[in-house]
């Protein structure tokens with residue numbers, strides 16, 4: 503498909519002989535905010551690891567555009583990796599580095615920009631996430647929500663086409679979580695990026711996602727893909743509706 507950012511084809515995910523999920527087929531379209539949903543332990547984080555090239559499929563393909571990631575040579579994979587910005591659950595900042603130094607890490611690794619330009623770019627990225635003036639702070643000196651935002655500044659350091667988040671709002675209070683959702687939307691709009699995130703926060707899912715896949719631990723396969731709001735209204739799968747309606751079975755978005 504012309505506008506496909508990532509296509510998953512007949513994917514089986516396994517750790518050794520332990521199969522987590524099989525027969526996964528879905529497409530993340532360019533410009534999507536795509537959410538990976540499902541109950542605890544169904545394999546959401548593992549699927550994310552497949553999408554960012556950290557884990558190879560037991561079977562099946564991960565295509566970027568039309569190219570099979572695992573059939574590319576090292577330089578092809580590196581090219582793809584460079585297009586990806588990743589924000590891990592904890593923000594995963596280096597505690598011994600200031601925020602500016604943290605954001606500079608990918609710039610130093612992947613560009614030949616001089617020190618001054620890297621410093622300016624790091625400040626600019628921090629300002630985009632509302633952390634102007636916090637360049638010289640260490641992670642231990644800022645709040646959880648600010649750490650997430652600093653992690654986000656680092657994830658967007660190289661202007662990625664694809665942004666990946668693992669439980670971005672985990673551990674945040676509802677207001678900070680809402681602010682982070684708004685920031686993700688804002689950055690997506692201004693950068694024109696495609697966003698893939700793992701989350702079980704229904705409020706986030708309905709606020710920002712336009713596409714999704716639902717993984718089921720019991721049957722070890724996906725039960726649905728598409729716009730979560732549409733799935734709530736139209737899915738004929740009880741497990742999916744149950745999850746999306748917080749267990750009430752009510753298909754009205756307002757009541758959730």
Ligand SMILES: Nc1ncnc2c1ncn2[C@@H]1O[C@H](COP(=O)(O)OP(=O)(O)OP(=O)(O)O)[C@@H](O)[C@H]1O
Nearest residue numbers: 517520522540541542543544545546547548549700
């Ligand atoms: N490196 C690993 N080696 C072996 N098994 C693993 C590994 N990582 C995860 N698992 C197992 O795979 C299953 C799915 O884990 P994963 O973290 O992908 O699920 P999840 O849906 O993201 O879970 P949660 O919602 O609880 O974060 C779990 O049973 C977990 O124990």
